[in-house]
Amino acid sequence: MTAFPAGTILGYPRIGRRRELKRAVEAHWAGTLDEAALEHTAAELRRATRERLAALGLGRDDSSIPESFSYYDQVLDAAAAVGALPARFADLREADGSIGLRAYFAAARGDAERTPLEMTKWFDTNYHYLVPEIAPETVFALSSHRFAQQVAEARADGVVTRPVVVGPVTLLALSKPADGAPEGFVPLSRIDDLLPVYVELLAALRAAGAEWVQLDEPALVSESLEVAPADLAAAAERAYAVLGGAHHRPQIEVAAGYAQLSEESWRALAAAPIDAIAVDLTRGEVPIPVSGLASKTLIGGVVEGRNVWRGDLAAAWEKLERLKALGAASTAVGTSTSLQHVPHDVDDEPDLDVRLKSWLAFADQKVGQVAVLARGLVDGRASIEAELAAATAALADRAAADGVHDGAVRPRAASLDAAAFDRGPQDERDAAQEALGLPLLPTTTIGSFPQTADIRRARAAHDRGELSTSDYEDVLRLEITSVIGLQEELGVDVLVHGEPERNDMVQYFAENLDGFAVTRNGWVQSYGSRATRPSILWGDVSRPAPITVRWAQFAQALTEKPVKGMLTGPVTILAWSFVRDDQPLATTANQVALALRDEIGDLEEAGIRIIQVDEPALRELLPLKKGDQPAYLDWSVASFRLATAGADAATQVHTHLCYSEFGVVIDAIAALDADVTSIEAARSRGEVIADIAESGFSRGIGPGVYDIHSPRVPQVDEIVDLLEQAVNSIPVRRVWVNPDCGLKTRAYPETVAALGNLVAAAERVREGR
Ligand code: GLN
Ligand code: ZN
Numbered sequence: 034m035t036a037f038p039a040g041t042i043l044g045y046p047r048i049g050r051r052r053e054l055k056r057a058v059e060a061h062w063a064g065t066l067d068e069a070a071l072e073h074t075a076a077e078l079r080r081a082t083r084e085r086l087a088a089l090g091l092g093r094d095d096s097s098i099p100e101s102f103s104y105y106d107q108v109l110d111a112a113a114a115v116g117a118l119p120a121r122f123a124d125l126r127e128a129d130g131s132i133g134l135r136a137y138f139a140a141a142r143g144d145a146e147r148t149p150l151e152m153t154k155w156f157d158t159n160y161h162y163l164v165p166e167i168a169p170e171t172v173f174a175l176s177s178h179r180f181a182q183q184v185a186e187a188r189a190d191g192v193v194t195r196p197v198v199v200g201p202v203t204l205l206a207l208s209k210p211a212d213g214a215p216e217g218f219v220p221l222s223r224i225d226d227l228l229p230v231y232v233e234l235l236a237a238l239r240a241a242g243a244e245w246v247q248l249d250e251p252a253l254v255s256e257s258l259e260v261a262p263a264d265l266a267a268a269a270e271r272a273y274a275v276l277g278g279a280h281h282r283p284q285i286e287v288a289a290g291y292a293q294l295s296e297e298s299w300r301a302l303a304a305a306p307i308d309a310i311a312v313d314l315t316r317g318e319v320p321i322p323v324s325g326l327a328s329k330t331l332i333g334g335v336v337e338g339r340n341v342w343r344g345d346l347a348a349a350w351e352k353l354e355r356l357k358a359l360g361a362a363s364t365a366v367g368t369s370t371s372l373q374h375v376p377h378d379v380d381d382e383p384d385l386d387v388r389l390k391s392w393l394a395f396a397d398q399k400v401g402q403v404a405v406l407a408r409g410l411v412d413g414r415a416s417i418e419a420e421l422a423a424a425t426a427a428l429a430d431r432a433a434a435d436g437v438h439d440g441a442v443r444p445r446a447a448s449l450d451a452a453a454f455d456r457g458p459q460d461e462r463d464a465a466q467e468a469l470g471l472p473l474l475p476t477t478t479i480g481s482f483p484q485t486a487d488i489r490r491a492r493a494a495h496d497r498g499e500l501s502t503s504d505y506e507d508v509l510r511l512e513i514t515s516v517i518g519l520q521e522e523l524g525v526d527v528l529v530h531g532e533p534e535r536n537d538m539v540q541y542f543a544e545n546l547d548g549f550a551v552t553r554n555g556w557v558q559s560y561g562s563r564a565t566r567p568s569i570l571w572g573d574v575s576r577p578a579p580i581t582v583r584w585a586q587f588a589q590a591l592t593e594k595p596v597k598g599m600l601t602g603p604v605t606i607l608a609w610s611f612v613r614d615d616q617p618l619a620t621t622a623n624q625v626a627l628a629l630r631d632e633i634g635d636l637e638e639a640g641i642r643i644i645q646v647d648e649p650a651l652r653e654l655l656p657l658k659k660g661d662q663p664a665y666l667d668w669s670v671a672s673f674r675l676a677t678a679g680a681d682a683a684t685q686v687h688t689h690l691c692y693s694e695f696g697v698v699i700d701a702i703a704a705l706d707a708d709v710t711s712i713e714a715a716r717s718r719g720e721v722i723a724d725i726a727e728s729g730f731s732r733g734i735g736p737g738v739y740d741i742h743s744p745r746v747p748q749v750d751e752i753v754d755l756l757e758q759a760v761n762s763i764p765v766r767r768v769w770v771n772p773d774c775g776l777k778t779r780a781y782p783e784t785v786a787a788l789g790n791l792v793a794a795a796e797r798v799r800e801g802r
């Protein structure tokens with residue numbers, strides 16, 4: 034039995050400092066890199082990560098280096114390990130029945146005959162995991178040796194790693210019932226069948242040389258899953274009685290990040306025959322005293338795994354002291370979650386302002402913080418006094434910096450009255466908007482048109498300084514002209530300019546607002562091989578100049594039909610950036626809202642009569658704890674209203690939401706008070722339509738009738754069916770006809786065909802009226 038190390042992290046970014054893994058897996062998918070070469074690249078990446086973590090201060094032989102590598106997703110890794118892939122992938126297994134990369138990648142991405150696993154957001158983050166499909170008859174059996182092989186691989190290099198595996202409760206709690214499962218079937222009810230496979234997995238890890246294993250159980254913090262916290266705790270109690278009782282196993286650390294562990298689960302884990310519990314002390318409090326801790330290590334997640342701030346190290350130390358007082362056998366320091374949510378290294382950012390850099394900590398700097406606090410735990414506080422003081426000084430410097438508090442921004446936000454959040458009566462707006470002269474069942478799109486290789490090439494060349502701004506803008510104008518022409522030809526009613534000037538719907542605004550910084554190498558995995566580079570919102574936000582106006586104006590001048598102005602809403606701008614942690618999100622959201630409000634005023638002045646403010650992230654930021662949700666919905670809705678309420682009654686305000694789970698947030702969506710809302714309904718076959726009808730939602734609504742997540746072209750008849758369904762339950766004058774999201778990831782041929790069918794379907798349903 035070896036002791037748990039004094040400091041560790043719960044996981045590390047997997048894609049590589051230069052997105053090496055992305056390049057390798059994408060080359061493999063394209064057929065230009067064979068499996069052996071891919072495995073080789075991945076092994077090199079794992080080795081580099083271990084060496085890096087050791088250099089940053091984690092021990093090579095004390096299990097403090099986690100092995101959290103994944104080719105695509107950690108939930109899929111666990112599902113593959115226990116053989117829980119749907120039957121449609123069975124013929125892709127290896128000859129011995131195991132799940133190799135072929136079946137694994139097919140489950141992640143689908144192929145010509147097979148739909149992939151569904152993807153959804155991982156807790157309240159912007160990371161997406163693959164949703165396992167579990168049936169009453171799913172056979173669980175150890176089906177991949179990847180976890181054990183990686184332990185052995187590190188051992189061969191002289192490093193004792195701590196493998197990180199999604200735990201059995203979370204794996205099932207995040208699964209969905211397979212198609213055809215009986216009504217009311219709950220995947221978690223299969224826990225007893227699953228546990229023996231985890232027992233086998235633990236034995237294999239031990240045999241490969243693991244002394245500790247980390248089982249991630251973030252489901253135990255959530256109040257937003259299908260399964261209630263008490264049932265999750267009961268499942269955890271059973272699961273860890275079995276796993277802890279296994280004879281041949283590494284010592285077990287159960288990690289519960291992302292929020293406060295529910296009290297039931299905390300009690301269950303404390304009483305379980307496991308060896309360590311990691312709790313999140315950044316989004317949760319030091320837990321209450323309970324019995325059962327005397328034999329365990331508690332790991333205090335005091336270094337935030339999800340933001341990029343250097344933070345308050347002295348306060349982190351205080352939390353560890355309070356955790357110590359619970360009387361566990363020992364106390365260690367950790368991160369609050371895996372570091373997979375943050376970029377690699379602040380020192381890898383040549384363009385960032387040095388002063389800003391001194392306030393930041395990416396993954397590598399956070400590992401350094403853990404190492405410092407661990408040293409303090411071992412040698413006493415006096416040994417790290419200098420580091421604590423340096424962090425405190427950086428915080429003070431940040432608090433006093435120009436831009437963090439901008440005297441021109443604050444007074445305006447402070448003087449807002451109720452009217453600033455209110456657009457006035459709906460019927461007056463409806464009457465004023467008659468002037469738009471729209472037909473029944475108006476057709477439109479969500480904003481972006483395909484981002485062709487030409488546009489991307491031109492943008493990259495412009496970024497490198499090889500293409501002048503005026504030449505680059507010529508490319509954009511040409512594209513806008515062709516997109517407008519195309520929509521005119523297709524007979525779309527409300528046009529868009531196509532967003533060719535935007536690299537990303539948030540970064541584009543971040544680059545054009547004060548208070549944000551953008552990184553060069555700050556990639557964060559979003560899903561699979563996809564990564565984004567979130568901007569850093571560090572200061573008070575203001576708009577030095579109009580952002581979208583000249584593009585909208587250029588597009589509007591090309592047509593008699595209305596062109597929609599296109600903005601990203603305050604909640605989404607916050608959700609997809611790293612946001613300052615020194616004031617309430619509500620305060621920051623309102624600053625962004627005021628900048629957008631001014632942009633809307635300028636768009637109106639330029640003759641734009643319809644303006645869409647996208648809020649695809651509204652649902653995603655919803656807190657995991659029910660008690661925190663009302664306050665969140667209050668400020669998020671308020672910021673949208675603040676952004677849009679300055680619009681004239683005659684200006685039609687649209688919004689777009691990227692999901693179809695309407696239920697939880699339906700009241701909030703109504704409270705946004707947009708004139709028209711488009712949502713993602715194509716995938717749930719119009720079920721959403723019923724929800725909308727039932728909810729009494731009384732605004733314009735565009736249930737998506739073309740699923741843009743697939744290259745498939747919907748036929749006119751299908752779209753007509755969906756529209757008939759809609760107009761049968763929702764008053765026809767409120768229904769809009771649109772795809773379910775932006776078209777930027779699609780290619781032109783299918784886009785043109787699909788939009789042609791969409792317009793034809795709208796015409797056919799109109800004629801029948
Ligand atoms: N207007 C954006 C687009 O069409 C909306 C994207 C989104 O909803 N994620 O690309
Ligand atoms: Zn969308």
